[in-house]
Amino acid sequence: MQYPYSERMSRIRSSVIRELLKITEQPEVISMAGGLPADELFPVEEIKRAADAVLSGDNAPASLQYGPTEGYLPLRQQITLIMNDKGVACSPGEVQISSGSQQALDLLARVFLDRGDVVLVENPTYLGAIQAFELFQPKFVAVATDEEGMLPEALEQAIIINRPKIIYLVPTFQNPTGRTMSLERRKRVAGIIERQQVLVIEDDPYSDLRFEGEDLPLLKSLVPDWVVYLGTFSKTAVPGFRLGWIVADEELIGKLSICKQGADLHTNTLVQHVLSRYLNDADIPGHIKKIRNEYGRRRNAMVEALEREFPSGVTWSRPQGGMFLWVQLPAGLDTESLMSKALLEKIAFVPGHSFFVNGGGQNTMRLNFSNSSPDLIEEGIRRLARLVNIQQGKDSSPRNRMESIIKG
Numbered sequence: 001m002q003y004p005y006s007e008r009m010s011r012i013r014s015s016v017i018r019e020l021l022k023i024t025e026q027p028e029v030i031s032m033a034g035g036l037p038a039d040e041l042f043p044v045e046e047i048k049r050a051a052d053a054v055l056s057g058d059n060a061p062a063s064l065q066y067g068p069t070e071g072y073l074p075l076r077q078q079i080t081l082i083m084n085d086k087g088v089a090c091s092p093g094e095v096q097i098s099s100g101s102q103q104a105l106d107l108l109a110r111v112f113l114d115r116g117d118v119v120l121v122e123n124p125t126y127l128g129a130i131q132a133f134e135l136f137q138p139k140f141v142a143v144a145t146d147e148e149g150m151l152p153e154a155l156e157q158a159i160i161i162n163r164p165k166i167i168y169l170v171p172t173f174q175n176p177t178g179r180t181m182s183l184e185r186r187k188r189v190a191g192i193i194e195r196q197q198v199l200v201i202e203d204d205p206y207s208d209l210r211f212e213g214e215d216l217p218l219l220k221s222l223v224p225d226w227v228v229y230l231g232t233f234s235k236t237a238v239p240g241f242r243l244g245w246i247v248a249d250e251e252l253i254g255k256l257s258i259c260k261q262g263a264d265l266h267t268n269t270l271v272q273h274v275l276s277r278y279l280n281d282a283d284i285p286g287h288i289k290k291i292r293n294e295y296g297r298r299r300n301a302m303v304e305a306l307e308r309e310f311p312s313g314v315t316w317s318r319p320q321g322g323m324f325l326w327v328q329l330p331a332g333l334d335t336e337s338l339m340s341k342a343l344l345e346k347i348a349f350v351p352g353h354s355f356f357v358n359g360g361g362q363n364t365m366r367l368n369f370s371n372s373s374p375d376l377i378e379e380g381i382r383r384l385a386r387l388v389n390i391q392q393g394k395d396s397s398p399r400n401r402m403e404s405i406i407k408g
């Protein structure tokens with residue numbers, strides 16, 4: 001069948017990650033590829049109780065009925081309290097519920113982007129954002145970054161030269177690098193945003209998953225008028241509910257809401273009622289603390305295994321939260337070809353190349369530490385190190401063994 005596809009379909013690509021996930025669903029594969037939370041930590045009992053309470057209460061029919069496009073009002077009220085705790089004052093009218101923050105990215109792209117509009121992004125950046133924006137044919141401009149995020153001078157220059165429609169940022173425990181914008185950098189970036197008056201999307205799925213260091217202020221709290229904030233319950237509750245939110249002024253919420261009507265009328269009503277009840281009844285801080293502690297343990301297991309097993313010349317980030325760690329192999333090594341060998345060894349990671357909008361990053365990879373136990377992480381890194389050593393044309397001696405041979 002020759003389908004009459006639209007012209008835009010010729011430009012969009014499938015997510016490498018979602019394709020990879022199909023392979024890594026096989027139970028024997030140790031997957032450090034997906035961005036999956038640890039499902040053994042899902043609050044199954046609490047969700048069950050919340051669902052029971054919703055479906056046995058007087059409001060049961062309403063929880064199964066069509067609802068307002070902006071979202072279930074009590075849940076939007078609860079989100080204003082969450083935002084207040086994060087230093088952002090907002091009213092329920094400034095909150096739009098979305099079907100995950102992924103849908104928020106799509107809605108924002110619909111509202112703002114015409115063909116050729118410039119979007120400034122970190123380099124590398126979140127693949128799902130590239131996918132959501134790409135449909136609207138913008139021009140991506142990648143801004144140079146260091147360990148603390150976008151370089152202020154490079155950002156301001158890029159704004160002056162390109163006059164972007166939007167800047168897309170994941171300031172905390174970024175996907176894919178795990179990188180966090182420092183306090184000093186946040187203040188400088190906030191100053192630039194205010195001076196240059198450019199709209200910023202602050203995508204923030206990971207800041208609640210901090211297991212080390214101090215919380216940092218949201219960009220939204222530093223320059224509220226110029227920042228649209230995206231939050232999600234995917235990482236702190238359950239991703240399967242597909243529940244996220246957007247904080248913006250009422251005018252923009254109105255536009256987003258019109259686009260959402262065309263997409264899905266509203267986010268699943270029952271899920272909103274259940275999550276609202278769950279937030280009300282369960283020990284949320286206790287649950288998030290449990291996730292943080294476990295992810296901290298898993299990050300440690302991964303970093304220690306990398307130190308033990310990987311050859312010199314390989315570097316990696318040491319994130320203080322979130323779910324990802326970024327590895328850079330010596331120049332000349334190619335993580336896409338490494339990946340095909342890794343799958344034969346029943347391990348998986350995401351080659352870094354796909355996170356760069358203008359190419360590059362062939363020697364980089366993203367490793368997820370949230371979705372495997374410390375034992376599996378150790379075994380996964382051991383197998384991966386063996387492959388890296390082979391690809392590097394060396395013997396399989398990891399650094400510490402090499403060092404002990406030299407010293408001994």
Ligand SMILES: Cc1ncc(COP(=O)(O)O)c(C=O)c1O
Nearest residue numbers: 035100101102126175232234244
């Ligand atoms: C930076 C970033 N934004 C958005 C999303 C989408 O999350 P959600 O499940 O809320 O749609 C993810 C998911 O991994 C992400 O890493």
